[in-house]
Amino acid sequence: MNRTWGLSRRTALIGAAGAGGLLLTGCDQLSRSRSFIRVMQTAERLNLKTQRLLLGPQTPLAPEYTAADISPIFKANGSIHPAGDDYKRLLDNNFVDWRLTIDGLVAHPLSLSLAELRALPARSQITRHDCVEGWSAIGGWMGTPLNLLLKSAVVLPQARYLVFHCADNLGGGPGGLYYETIDLVDAVHPQTILAYDMNGQPLPVHHGAPLRLRLERQLGYKMAKYIMRIEAVEHYANIGGGRGGFWEDRGYAWYAGI
Amino acid sequence: MASDEPPMAEDGLPPEVQPSPPVAPSPPDARPALSAAPEVVHRHAAITRITHWINVACITVLLMSGFQIFDAHPALYWGQKGADFDRHIFAWPGGIPHWATIPAWQDLTTGRIWHFFFAWIFLINGVVYLAYGLLSGHFRRDFLPTRHQLSHIGESVWEHLRLKFPKGEKAKSYNVLQKFSYIGIVILLPLMLATGLTMSPGMNAAFPWLLDLFGGRQSDRTLHFIFAWLIVGFVIIHLIAILAAGPINEIGSMITGRWKVEPEPHPVPPSQPEAAQ
Numbered sequence: 001m002n003r004t005w006g007l008s009r010r011t012a013l014i015g016a017a018g019a020g021g022l023l024l025t026g027c028d029q030l031s032r033s034r035s036f037i038r039v040m041q042t043a044e045r046l047n048l049k050t051q052r053l054l055l056g057p058q059t060p061l062a063p064e065y066t067a068a069d070i071s072p073i074f075k076a077n078g079s080i081h082p083a084g085d086d087y088k089r090l091l092d093n094n095f096v097d098w099r100l101t102i103d104g105l106v107a108h109p110l111s112l113s114l115a116e117l118r119a120l121p122a123r124s125q126i127t128r129h130d131c132v133e134g135w136s137a138i139g140g141w142m143g144t145p146l147n148l149l150l151k152s153a154v155v156l157p158q159a160r161y162l163v164f165h166c167a168d169n170l171g172g173g174p175g176g177l178y179y180e181t182i183d184l185v186d187a188v189h190p191q192t193i194l195a196y197d198m199n200g201q202p203l204p205v206h207h208g209a210p211l212r213l214r215l216e217r218q219l220g221y222k223m224a225k226y227i228m229r230i231e232a233v234e235h236y237a238n239i240g241g242g243r244g245g246f247w248e249d250r251g252y253a254w255y256a257g258i
Numbered sequence: 259m260a261s262d263e264p265p266m267a268e269d270g271l272p273p274e275v276q277p278s279p280p281v282a283p284s285p286p287d288a289r290p291a292l293s294a295a296p297e298v299v300h301r302h303a304a305i306t307r308i309t310h311w312i313n314v315a316c317i318t319v320l321l322m323s324g325f326q327i328f329d330a331h332p333a334l335y336w337g338q339k340g341a342d343f344d345r346h347i348f349a350w351p352g353g354i355p356h357w358a359t360i361p362a363w364q365d366l367t368t369g370r371i372w373h374f375f376f377a378w379i380f381l382i383n384g385v386v387y388l389a390y391g392l393l394s395g396h397f398r399r400d401f402l403p404t405r406h407q408l409s410h411i412g413e414s415v416w417e418h419l420r421l422k423f424p425k426g427e428k429a430k431s432y433n434v435l436q437k438f439s440y441i442g443i444v445i446l447l448p449l450m451l452a453t454g455l456t457m458s459p460g461m462n463a464a465f466p467w468l469l470d471l472f473g474g475r476q477s478d479r480t481l482h483f484i485f486a487w488l489i490v491g492f493v494i495i496h497l498i499a500i501l502a503a504g505p506i507n508e509i510g511s512m513i514t515g516r517w518k519v520e521p522e523p524h525p526v527p528p529s530q531p532e533a534a535q
């Protein structure tokens with residue numbers, strides 16, 4: 001009897017080790033299979049639909065914090081200084097020549113200088129920035145509510161997304177300029193602002209000067225820095241890699257609410 | 259496989275254990291009845307067995323893809339915030355080795371895709387299991403320790419430390435330590451889901467109280483990590499117990515539902531000391 005148990009124990013151990021090995025190599029094969037990844041990516045759509053359902057029409061706000069909670073040093077990630085002469089010229093002149101363009105599917109395209117943006121009603125918020133990598137930092141932001149600009153530009157009914165065209169070229173190569181898309185549900189949320197101040201100072205270069213997006217109910221990679229132009233579009237399939245953003249083209253979820 | 263198994267005890271006792279009439283004395287060479295026919299009981303319901311194996315797959319993938327996600331920033335903090343310049347409470351230099359991550363190379367994107375897909379399966383599977391356990395009375399009947407068990411918990415701990423498990427009639431219901439660990443895992447797995455969801459900025463807007471419950475975004479991430487290792491601990495003890503109790507019978511019972519009761523070694527009746535050879 002004891003012999004049998006000993007044998008079966010050994011068999012079970014070998015079996016488990018074998019199954020484990022198969023599982024590991026199997027998962028790696030599947031990770032390389034584009035079609036399997038695409039099947040698993042259907043969960044992203046489910047995440048979006050579920051969170052939209054839970055968030056509901058009342059557009060609850062992301063938690064806001066106090067000045068005492070602000071991170072002493074706010075980690076800067078991704079692009080921290082756009083290359084190229086165009087950005088250098090703007091920076092050297094303290095962004096006096098910079099203009100934000102809002103165009104695409106809008107009735108009244110806008111072109112605004114930094115001074116004009118600063119003259120508009122602003123919103124201040126102290127919020128938590130969650131990076132997809134896992135860390136969090138808290139910062140104070142002031143900027144123009146995006147909804148305000150969209151109202152004056154009058155977004156056309158067929159528009160569904162906003163494309164943020166940025167000055168940085170994180171991916172390298174021609175036409176590799178950073179871009180990001182959000183939908184109009186998030187665009188009109190009261191905490192969605194175009195921030196020009198951080199912790200009471202003009203936005204520093206490594207955090208996206210002169211203007212960055214704050215999209216408080218999603219992860220950090222959605223919050224485009226160095227914004228030059230906002231374009232209203234119906235689809236984003238023909239822009240960049242077609243998945244709706246610099247990181248999305250590299251496999252990250254378009255909806256980064258989780 | 260089934261052919262060499264004894265008939266199941268479902269249609270009454272097998273002939274060997276039918277009590278013989280007292281008037282007919284047994285011949286001296288009668289076979290010891292119980293050892294010839296190990297009793298087979300129906301131990302696990304089909305829903306338990308199916309959800310168990312789906313859970314095995316989900317927890318394996320969630321753990322290993324979770325290691326991948328952790329490796330993107332292998333440090334833990336307490337409170338709302340925490341990054342390179344803040345004080346961490348734990349750091350794993352170099353991160354968890356990639357033989358233990360899905361995929362087996364640094365790839366946060368693909369790790370997240372695995373994690374969230376299997377999180378949905380884990381959620382649906384868990385809801386089915388919990389609904390079954392609560393509605394069928396399985397949890398109440400099989401997981402709640404009896405008063406007698408609670409008062410004899412010391413003996414049970416001692417038996418388990420020596421990897422000695424109950425046999426015969428006592429083995430048909432869960433042991434008190436087994437009950438506690440199953441109750442623990444039934445609480446721990448939903449906590450894993452809750453701490454996972456609390457890391458979502460979207461969920462934070464919808465249910466800000468979740469952040470308060472787990473002490474902030476980074477505390478929550480730390481708890482998610484700790485709970486994951488508690489699950490690993492449960493699995494290790496679970497596997498040791500299965501190996502010690504007889505892996506074929508134990509694993510087989512989670513596949514077929516049928517479990518062989520190892521008979522209690524009964525003392526030789528003193529009246530016939532010479533009966534056994």
